[in-house]
Amino acid sequence: xxxxxxxxxxxxxxxxxxxxxxxxxxxxxxxxxxxxxxxxxxxxxxxxxxxxxxxxxxxxxxxxxxxxxxxxxxxxxxxxxxxxxxxxxxxxxxxxxxxxxxxxxxxxxxxxxxxxxxxxxxxxxxxxxxxxxxxxxxxxxxxxxxxxxxxxxxxxxxxxxxxxxxxxxxxxxxxxxxxxxxxxxxxxxxxxxxxxxxxxxxxxxxxxxxxxxxxxxxxxxxxxxxxxxxxxxxxxxxxxxxxxxxxxxxxxxxxxxxxxxxxxxxxxxxxxxxxxxxxxxxxxxxxxxxxxxxxxxxxxxxxxxxxxxxxxxxxxxxxxxxxxxxxxxxxxxxxxxxxxxxxxxxxxxxxxxxxxxx
Amino acid sequence: xxxxxxxxxxxxxxxxxxxxxxxxxxxxxxxxxxxxxxxxxxxxxxxxxxxxxxxxxxxxxxxxxxxxxxxxxxxxxxxxxxxxxxxxxxxxxxxxxxxxxxxxxxxxxxxxxxxxxxxxxxxxxxxxxxxxxxxxxxxxxxxxxxxxxxxxxxxxxxxxxxxxxxxxxxxxxxxxxxxxxxxxxxxxxxxxxxxxxxxxxxxxxxxxxxxxxxxxxxxxxxxxxxxxxxxxxxxxxxxxxxxxxxxxxxxxxxxxxxxxxxxxxxxxxxxxxxxxxxxxxxxxxxxxxxxxxxxxxxxxxxxxxxxxxxxxxxxxxxxxxxxxxxxxxxxxxxxxxxxxxxxxxxxxxxxxxxxxxx
Numbered sequence: 138x139x140x141x142x143x144x145x146x147x148x149x150x151x152x153x154x155x156x157x158x159x160x161x162x163x164x165x166x167x168x169x170x171x172x173x174x175x176x177x178x179x180x181x182x183x184x185x186x187x188x189x190x191x192x193x194x195x196x197x198x199x200x201x202x203x204x205x206x207x208x209x210x211x212x213x214x215x216x217x218x219x220x221x222x223x224x225x226x227x228x229x230x231x232x233x234x235x236x237x238x239x240x241x242x243x244x245x246x247x248x249x250x251x252x253x254x255x256x257x258x259x260x261x262x263x264x265x266x267x268x269x270x271x272x273x274x275x276x277x278x279x280x281x282x283x284x285x286x287x288x289x290x291x292x293x294x295x296x297x298x299x300x301x302x303x304x305x306x307x308x309x310x311x312x313x314x315x316x317x318x319x320x321x322x323x324x325x326x327x328x329x330x331x332x333x334x335x336x337x338x339x340x341x342x343x344x345x346x347x348x349x350x351x352x353x354x355x356x357x358x359x360x361x362x363x364x365x366x367x368x369x370x371x372x373x374x375x376x377x378x379x380x381x382x383x384x385x386x387x388x389x390x391x392x393x394x395x396x397x398x399x400x401x402x403x404x405x406x407x408x409x410x411x412x413x414x415x416x417x418x419x420x421x422x423x424x425x426x427x428x429x430x431x432x433x434x435x436x437x438x439x440x441x442x443x444x445x446x447x448x449x450x451x452x453x454x455x456x457x458x459x460x461x462x463x464x465x466x467x468x469x470x471x472x473x474x475x476x477x478x479x480x481x482x483x484x485x486x487x488x489x490x491x492x493x494x495x
Numbered sequence: 496x497x498x499x500x501x502x503x504x505x506x507x508x509x510x511x512x513x514x515x516x517x518x519x520x521x522x523x524x525x526x527x528x529x530x531x532x533x534x535x536x537x538x539x540x541x542x543x544x545x546x547x548x549x550x551x552x553x554x555x556x557x558x559x560x561x562x563x564x565x566x567x568x569x570x571x572x573x574x575x576x577x578x579x580x581x582x583x584x585x586x587x588x589x590x591x592x593x594x595x596x597x598x599x600x601x602x603x604x605x606x607x608x609x610x611x612x613x614x615x616x617x618x619x620x621x622x623x624x625x626x627x628x629x630x631x632x633x634x635x636x637x638x639x640x641x642x643x644x645x646x647x648x649x650x651x652x653x654x655x656x657x658x659x660x661x662x663x664x665x666x667x668x669x670x671x672x673x674x675x676x677x678x679x680x681x682x683x684x685x686x687x688x689x690x691x692x693x694x695x696x697x698x699x700x701x702x703x704x705x706x707x708x709x710x711x712x713x714x715x716x717x718x719x720x721x722x723x724x725x726x727x728x729x730x731x732x733x734x735x736x737x738x739x740x741x742x743x744x745x746x747x748x749x750x751x752x753x754x755x756x757x758x759x760x761x762x763x764x765x766x767x768x769x770x771x772x773x774x775x776x777x778x779x780x781x782x783x784x785x786x787x788x789x790x791x792x793x794x795x796x797x798x799x800x801x802x803x804x805x806x807x808x809x810x811x812x813x814x815x816x817x818x819x820x821x822x823x824x825x826x827x828x829x830x831x832x833x834x835x836x837x838x839x840x841x842x843x844x845x846x847x848x849x850x851x852x853x
Binding site for chain 1: 496497498500502503504505506507508513514516517518520521526527528529531532533534535567568569570571572574575579599602603606684686690691692693694710712713714715727728729730731732733734737812814815
């Protein structure tokens with residue numbers, strides 16, 4: 138049975154990427170060796186990581202002065218590594234609290250400086266993105282979370298800020314074009330739009346670095362990775378390779394503009410059904426709805442049908458639709474590689490279900 | 496042409512592991528999905544990481560009280576994460592300086608306490624393992640490096656210590672049985688005997704933890720990984736999966752005793768040739784020679800032939816034989832998965848070369 142993969146991450150990857158990624162494990166480029174067995178200092182992997190970095194710069198359109206580095210540990214590691222590198226004891230950073238991950242970023246940053254939360258939608262279970270706030274000019278940076286995977290909200294416009302933006306872009310990274318210039322640092326775990334779990338990308342404007350005085354272990358200092366082009370020690374070879382393949386696929390299929398067009402089309406199709414179908418309702422403010430993660434629940438009259446609809450989806454090959462426990466109901470994650478046909482298939486199931494039950 | 500993979504790491508993995516690992520990327524267990532696209536919270540990966548942890552405990556024979564956790568960042572990250580978790584400001588830890596990695600561990604630890612280097616062979620370019628030293632009783636732990644990948648030396652007996660041993664076992668992990676009881680903590684990057692690059696195993700006796708007072712970011716605290724069974728955030732799914740497959744293979748092919756027997760047989764075959772062949776000589780004290788990484792160079796009379804022998808090896812499908820720049824010459828890494836036939840093949844090339852040139 139054909140599977141429709143709506144997982145929140147690790148998530149669907151493009152079919153041609155999967156095919157080539159499997160071949161590379163069996164026999165890399167006809168070398169007679171698996172990529173898993175090859176030295177990270179050899180010409181094969183050197184070419185891979187250089188291409189991955191170059192494609193990242195090209196696809197986003199990064200200006201001079203920005204560096205792309207490949208780390209590990211996920212966004213959760215960046216929650217402390219960012220303030221560790223950017224914020225000195227006694228200095229202030231501003232944070233916008235828009236969801237579980239933003240909140241964790243705030244908690245971890247508190248160990249390294251004064252954290253000023255400029256606005257929060259926590260009291261309303263993060264159902265919207267706060268828009269009225271002011272960012273203190275004395276802040277070292279302003280931290281935002283571009284997309285909230287768990288609650289299904291997204292910053293459709295990045296806020297104006299008198300200080301450099303620092304952004305956790307994990308769950309909508311590479312899904313739309315953006316102007317990098319207001320950003321001092323961007324980080325993203327690979328396992329949504331970029332690749333499999335196991336690598337984390339950091340994009341940093343070099344002038345953000347070298348301004349704190351604390352003792353810095355070599356592996357925690359972004360400058361180590363910049364200086365050694367992410368090869369100070371053995372990097373996560375295979376996750377970086379698969380990310381490189383995905384970047385090739387993004388470029389080949391139209392770049393960030395095309396990703397955005399397709400994301401909007403998928404999201405419109407699904408949200409339109411959520412709004413029209415009497416059995417379902419969305420959980421967030423419409424203007425803040427994420428194109429990546431659509432959260433919805435059964436309408437109040439129909440809550441008893443939740444399990445039945447979930448069962449129907451599973452029986453029809455739909456994977457990963459269960460909502461996070463903080464929201465309940467359903468979450469359809471629709472990353473770059475998800476075909477619109479999978480969304481159409483889900484929408485049809487919703488329509489059929491409504492006909493039978495409504 | 497058949498390849499003989501003597502790479503120092505990432506390194507050769509068992510052929511059946513590679514085969515199954517490639518299948519899992521294409522289509523995991525007939526699910527219709529790639530393992531790269533599957534949620535780390537789903538039943539499939541839960542089963543994988545639980546099996547990996549259980550196999551690790553079983554294969555080593557870990558007593559109660561030891562925890563196995565799956566991290567990222569390599570041994571280089573452990574160089575600071577170990578003292579960060581175990582050593583309070585003002586406390587002392589003892590270190591044995593037996594190679595480049597041991598030396599880096601010392602350097603990173605100095606940020607977190609008093610580091611007492613009990614002995615070093617640095618002045619002799621790390622050609623032997625110092626054996627006469629005393630470990631201060633007031634030390635919190637005694638850090639050793641069980642095998643020195645770059646210099647080709649190995650601790651064939653672990654030193655007696657009045658305090659818990661902490662060991663970087665990266666390059667001979669799972670190559671021999673050992674008594675875990677003197678160890679408070681063991682760490683190993685996967686990319687030698689365990690799996691591909693991208694995950695790092697830490698084995699820790701729980702009573703070592705929770706004894707320092709510094710601020711501890713969630714992701715730097717080993718207890719987070721223990722509490723959440725390495726699933727606090729998204730782990731490196733695929734590297735852990737391939738490690739699990741390798742652990743299955745180790746168990747199936749005889750466990751650590753069999754690994755050790757095969758390692759000794761491979762090493763004897765190669766060192767015997769190095770000692771007999773007039774063109775080559777070993778670079779380390781014989782009693783400290785590593786079973787995992789055999790370093791050798793051309794004998795003094797024949798140094799001009801180095802490039803020619805390297806070329807011959809490459810033409811015959813031998814991969815990864817170039818010695819590290821700190822030693823020069825050749826390094827044959829002979830990890831668990833290397834067939835004895837590959838060593839025999841290299842030995843034959845050495846013999847033929849000697850006949851023609853000697």
